[in-house]
Amino acid sequence: MSRITARWLPSLFLTAALPLLAQAANPPEGPAYGAQLEGFEYPYTLKHFALQSQGQSLQMGYMDVPAQGKVNGRTVVLMHGKNFCAATWGDSIKTLSEAGYRVIAADQVGFCTSSKPEHYQYSFQQLASNTQALLKALGVQKAIILGHSTGGMLATRYALQFPDQVERLAMVNPIGLEDWKALGVPYRTVDQWYARELKVTAEGIRNYERTTYYAGRWKPEFERWVDMLAGLNKGPGHRQVAWNSALIYDMIFTQPVYYEFKDLTVPTLLLIGTSDTTAIGSDIAPPAVKARLGHYEVLGKQVAELIPRSTLVEFPNLGHAPQMEEPDRFHKALLGWLDKPIP
DSSP states (O other), rough: HHHHHHHHHHHHHHHHHHHHHHHSOOOOOOOOOOOTTTTTTSSSEEEEEEEEEEEEEEEEEEOOOOESSOOOOOOOEEEOOTTOGGGGGGHHHHHHHHHTTTTEEOOTTTTTTTTTSSSSSOOOHHHHHHHHHHHHTTTOSSEEEEEETTTHHHHHHHHHHHHHGGEEEEEEEOOOOHHHHTTTTTOOOHHHHHHHTOOOOOOHHHHIIIIITTTTOOOOOGGHHHHHHHHHHHHHTTHHHHHHHHHHHHHHHHHGGGGGGGGGOOOEEEEEEETTTOOOTTSSOOOHHTTTTTOHHHHHHHHHHHTTTTTEEEEOOOOSOHHHHHHHHHHHHHHHHHOOOOO
């Protein structure tokens, strides 16, 4: 080997190693998915329901999982949260199906595997009507409605709008147990929400959920859901996804269901992880206002008093998604309530 070659070998090795060192220092942010979450695997067969809404041809992605074992003839409809998708209900779908329930889990318009329209007048009434159209097409006349997070607000609106089609209502850490606007949280315009949503990253999602949803705790299995949301936001539908997200946040903030809990007529179960601190707009609220928001250990009890036929189950030390944090404990409570005769 010549002296010249020997002299350059260390530099060559160092140059070859630089990409690996850079990758280690800056780990990839995860995969990117299509505007309707193309590329992300759902736990059961994904189908699409075509509907006409507000002069547009739209689609809702959904899973329709038949009952297993001893079929009881009852149907559970699952409604996901703002930072979640129908896929995040995977454990619950399996458990409910094995317990004899038909389970339908849909992605609402604007979310996940469903259409992201350029213009849409979002309201919980509209999303409830979309869901009712899906259930009618599937031949479901009456169902148990189970909503998580923002899905809890939608489930409440659905039960108010279609009470004769709801056997029971269950909500898991629903947001909207308080009216943030009335409590003093400043208003964000849709444009301000849009600018915020354009900046969404996996790291930001992870940090927010760890702090707000899980009281500083984290489990490796939560990473799949970070990838899901971050991948949707950074894919080819980036701006489309962010715009719909902004419209949806405006809906959540300006359309409280809090004042109508007293009007619910169906048997209702509240499943509350008491370590949750979720509150829309708390990041821009004045300190005195922020200190009053998102106390689920208090909110669950207060709202249980407002709902006429309510049952409250609390999960001490669990956060925003007890069905994902401790699924066995959560499902035991849910199935126990579903098995009881209607009071």
